[in-house]
Amino acid sequence: MPRKIRVLVAKPGLDGHDRGAKVVANALKDAGMEVIYTGLHQTPEMIAESAVQEDVDVVGLSILSGAHMTMFPRVMQLLREKGAEHIIVFGGGIVPVEDVKKLEDSGVSKIFGPGTDTRDIVKYINSVFSE
Amino acid sequence: MRSGYDISALLERFYAGQVAAAARLITILENGGDDAEKVLDGIFSRTDDAYRVGLTGPPGAGKSSLLYQITKRFRKKGRKIGIIAIDPTSPFSGGALLGDRIRMQSLSEDPDVFVRSLASRGSLGGISNCTDEVTDLLDAFGKDLILIETVGVGQSELEISEKAHTVVVVLVPESGDGIQAMKAGLMEIGDIFVMNKSDHKDAEMAAAEIANSLRLKDIPEGNWNPRVILTSARENTGIDELVDVIEEHRSYLEENGLIAAKRREILFSRVRNALMDRIEKRLGRSEMVREIMKNRMDDVYNGILTPYALVHELEKTVKIK
Amino acid sequence: MSSKKSYGPSKKKYEEEYSKLSLQDIDFTTVSGAPVRKLADPADIEDLDYVEELGFPGQYPYTRGVYPTMYRGRFWTMRQFAGFGTASDTNERYHYLLDHGQTGLSVAFDMPTIMGYDSDHKRSEGEVGRCGVAIDSLRDMEILFDGIDLSGITTSMTINAPASILLAFYLSAGGKKGISFDRMGGTIQNDILKEYIAQKSWIFPPEPSLRLITDILAFCSDHVPRWNTISISGYHIREAGSTAVQELAFTLADGFAYVEAGIVAGLDVDRFAPRLSFFFNAHLDFFEEIAKYRAARRIWAKRMKEKYGAKDERSLLLRFHTQTAGCTLTAQQPENNIVRTAFQGLSAVLGGTQSLHTNSMDETLALPSEKAVKIALRTQQIIAHETGVINTADPLAGSYFVEALTRDMEEEAEKYFKKIDEFGGVVKAIEEGFFQKEIGKAAYEYQKAVEAKRKIIVGLNEFQMEGEKIDIPLLRIDHAVEESQCKALQKMRKERDNDKAARELDLLSKAARGTDNLMVNIIDCAKCYCTEGEIIETLKKVFGEYQEPLFY
Structure with missing residues (x-):
């Protein structure tokens, strides 16, 4: 049996817009992945610890409050500190183009903007693990 | 990968x-x-210390909220806790949505609590095939208390009684859970019955119903008498009592030498399950079985041979090992 | 008028001809996925009783509008939601909007303010001033409205869990300028039920939350009679992915729940109901939206009269604000959003809205820039001054299609009311996750419809442009905002009378344990510059915190 891809879908920060996170969580589940959904209002510390305990392959962060430049780098840093830098981190939400560039330079693997087809996210994750 | x-x-x-x-x-x-x-x-060699509590019951009964409240109580007593939360794998996609952490948010900041969400994968529903193994691992990791949460759908939750020292069955007053519980055989495995959502108007009646049917069971003198507790995970009531009764059940098992017996039981079923697993795999891989099946199935189709006659034939031919 | 005799044969002939022709292979459902009749005709509304079911504008059951004159009397209020950075940044934007002809203010708060954290709280990091203005105390509120006459303008504040506190800041800010409470008008959203259902910005559990709300209802009816105390909101329910019918039904159900809470708290329904108002979404399905607003007015009036025994006519009027649907905007070819917004705004006006926010084209990319906001406002002005739709009230009344659709919406909403009753009311249904699950399902279905191209979104899944470069200026919030806001807050804390602040917080804590109206204490706290975070922390200790239920 091929190993299942495990994904943590988390909502960091204070905004409660979880429509996107839940749609993505469902889509990944329907694509055969095991999705751990953390719920709302997560601190970067909670997210990193959950990711490590669950030994996930991927973390997906959804953020629409504009706090992405604080939240993403913090999660990345905590994952590194916990020896989990192998985890792929992707994001979704309202993130301006130049921030996308900065985040991707800092190790976030990909940012999916508004209007993303969930199949593209599935395809992306599968491609990362297909080699 | x-x-x-x-x-x-x-x-x-x-x-x-x-x-x-x-x-x-x-x-x-x-x-x-x-x-x-x-x-x-x-x-x-390091797996023998942790006390194992199983929580089971129908979806939506509030098991993970309850689990969260219990965990907080046991943490105050200084216990180190491992939590295994199992949700079903979708039979259609093979994926799973594991949401129990939502209920346990603040626990992820406590270094003495380890939470792991498992999908049931190949197993039929409520429980994962590797639950025993993961429990052992958390035991060896130094956890004193391991809480196993399973979704009760169908018969699969009965397996929890093979894995836990104390089984807590969580029910809610609405939608006739009490009757369902009796049907599903949950009545046989519960050491403690929790009627959650005690603020519901029918809670007391539903609890009394459970207590009544337990009385009918005619439990021998000196044996553990299953208890019924009203809780509300939302209002945070009845939790202390639940924790006390879990401890009480543990003392009962210890005083009667039943922990050791349970250990034997757990190990016995481990060996048996592993063996069965191997036999199954081996049979599945066996060329000879496949050959015979291919050649002889036509006879079954054509009514020359009954299915059982073919099984007898296979039994004689196939050697395990 | 055609003769009754020829209707049957004509209809038959039409059906025959229709069935012979080929149709395009597209999905003829509303954006909510509801099937649409291919044609409405007199048979659809044969038994329509004009007076009973529609009434003249300003007459029960108000299907045609809440005022006899409608837009001949006055236009809707053009109210653009705005807020970012510090209070002084936003104050500057308010002056800009007022100078360009905006007629009311609408405050967007940042996430820490919405969730009850001070700007220097650990959980506020990275969020200060990001998606709204940061308000920590009365001091910030004074700066926010500097140079604006609070007796001459109405202000809407999108604030829910901490609504009582922000209202207290506002009233105190006006009070310090010598304006008495009864001369200030405006709206607080204050709709906690839809937070549990859709928007998820909650603080306290339902019971104490509803107590705060009924305290506000009672306080305002005595002291701030021009204040709209709850803006019962379908907007966020829709944005979370609900269908139009769900938006209609869940929002009205919330409204009825507040009415019941007020009655249980011992208030006379006519004492508070006239100050309840609504807030709907203007989505893209043009007629479905118009029917939604018309059905909403009719359902509300009927229930208020028949079920809750309201006697004051003002209690029966469903007055509403509308915002165009943010979730319909695309990040791709963002200029197209101007067009979408225009159609949405037009449906709100044809549906009889009292106030309107039109979204800016860049809102899927960042907070709106000045230019984008100006175009959005101009869109409303064009609808008002150029299209001519304001000349007559409820111009679509009597349309076979719109009347039939209005009835359909009402019927479907009634089905939901019945289901909610079976749960034992809105709060119980929330605890069982009913709304959350319904909305989640609808959102996922819609996403799948878009991905399967059963629904076409121009520029997104059809008519895309390869390698598109986004070429509109974006508003950036500098991280320095957070630092300066925190510094100002800490300075304020040093300068105020801290003994007095502590005493007031202590009194508030005592009052929260009892049953007195908390608005009085909260205003006392506000006046001595207790911060929002301090007030919330005090109340959390008494009320506890709400936890997200496990439904997805």
Whole structure:
């Protein structure tokens, strides 16, 4: 049996817009992945610890409050500190183009903007693990 | 996908208390195979201490909220806690949505609590095939108390009684859970029955119903008398009592030498299950079985042979090993 | 008028001809996925009783509008939601909007303010001033409205869990300028039920939350009679992915729940109901939206009269604000959003809205820039001054299609009311996750419809442009905002009378344990510059915190 891809879908920060996170969580589940959904209002510390305990392959962060430049780098840093830098981190939400560039330079693997087809996210994750 | 784990290095980090190593070892156990056996052999000598509590009941009964409240109480008593939360794998996609952490948010900041969500994968529903193994691992990781939450759908939750010292059955007053429980045989496995959502208007009546049917069971003198407790995870009531009764049940088992018996039971079913698993796999792989099946199935189709006659034939031909 | 005799044969002939022709292979459902009749005709509304079911504008059951004159009397209020950075940044934007002809203010708060954290709280990091203005105390509120006459303008504040506190800041800010409470008008959203259902910005559990709301209802009816105390909101329910019918039904159900809470708290329904108002979404399905607003007015009036025994006519009027649907905007070819917004705004006006926010084209990319906001406002002005739709009230009344659709919406909403009753009311249904699950399902279905191209979104899944470069200026919030806001807050804390602040917080804590109206204490706290975070922390200790239920 091929190993299942495990994904943590988390909502960091204070905004409660979880429509996107839940749609993505469902889509990944329907694509055969095991999705751990953390719920709302997560601190970067909670997210990193959950990711490590669950030994996930991927973390997906959804953020629409504009706090992405604080939240993403913090999660990345905590994952590194916990020896989990192998985890792929992707994001979704309202993130301006130049921030996308900065985040991707800092190790976030990909940012999916508004209007993303969930199949593209599935395809992306599968491609990362297909080699 | 990563593979080729260095098990002994992982075990070393595991014994040093590294959460990431424990988490990775669980993944290895989930994936099964030789690596999993290596891990289990490695930790076996350290698995005998943790007390195991199973929580089961229908979806929506509030099990994870209850689990969260219990965990907070036991943490105040200084226990180190491992939590295994199992949700069903979708039979259509093979994926799963594991949401129990939502209820346990603040626990992820407590270094003495380890939460792992498992999908039931190949198993039929409520429980994962590697629950025993993951429980052992958390035991070996130094957890004193391991809480196992399973979704009760159908018969699968009965397996929990093979894995836990204390089984807590969580029910809610609405939608006739009481009757369902009796049908599903939950009445046989529960050491403690929790009627959650005690603020519901029918809660007391539903609890009384359960208590009544327990009385009818005619439990021999000196045996554990299953208890019925009203709780509200939302209002945070009845939780202290639940924790006390779990402790009481534990004392009862200890005083009557039943913990050791339980251990034997757990190990027995472990050996049996592993053996069955192997036999099944071996049969599945066996060329000879496949040949016979291919050649002889026509006779079954054509009514020359009954299915059982073919099984007898196979039994005679196939040797295990 | 055609003769009754020829209707049957004509209809038959039409059906025959229709069935012979080929149709395009597209999905003829509303954006909510509801099937649409291919044609409405007199048979659809044969038994329509004009007076009973529609009434003249300003007459029960108000299907045609809440005022006899409608837009001949006055236009809707053009109210653009705005807020970012510090209070002084936003104050500058308010002056800009007022100078360009905006007629009311609408405050967007940042996430820490919405969730009850001070700007220097750990959980506020990275969020200060990001998606709204940061308000920590009365001091910030004074700066926010500097140079604006609070007796001459109405202000809407999108604030829910901490609504009582922000209202207290506002009233105190006006009070310090010598304006008495009864001369200030405006709206607080204050709709906690939809937070549990859709928007998820909650603080306290339902019971104490509803107490705070009924305290506000009672306080305002005595002291701030021009204040709209709850803006019962379908907007966020829709944005979370609900269908139009769900938006209609869940929002009205919330409204009825507040009415019941007020009655249970011992208030006379006519004492508070006239100050309840609504807030709907203007989505893209043009007629479905118009029917939604018309059905909403009719359902509300009927229930208020028949079920809750309201006697004051003002209690029966469903007055509403509308915002165009943010979730319909695309990040791709963002200029197209101007067009979408225009159609949405037009449906709100044809549906009889009292106030309107039109979204800016860049809102899927960042907070709106000045230019984008100006175009959005101009869109409303064009609808008002150029299209001519304001000349007559409820111009679509009597349309076979719109009347039939209005009835359909009402019927479907009634089905939901019945289901909610079976749960034992809105709060119980929330605890069981009913709304959350319904909305989640609808959102996922819609996503799948878009991905399967059963629904076409121009520029997104059809008519895309390869390698598109986004070429509109974006508003950036500098991280320095957070630092300066925190510094100002800490300075304020040093300068105020801290003994007095502590005493007031202590009194508030005592009052929260009892049953007195908390608005009085909260205003006392506000006046001595207790911060929002301090007030919330005090109340959390008494009320506890709400936890997200496990439904997805």
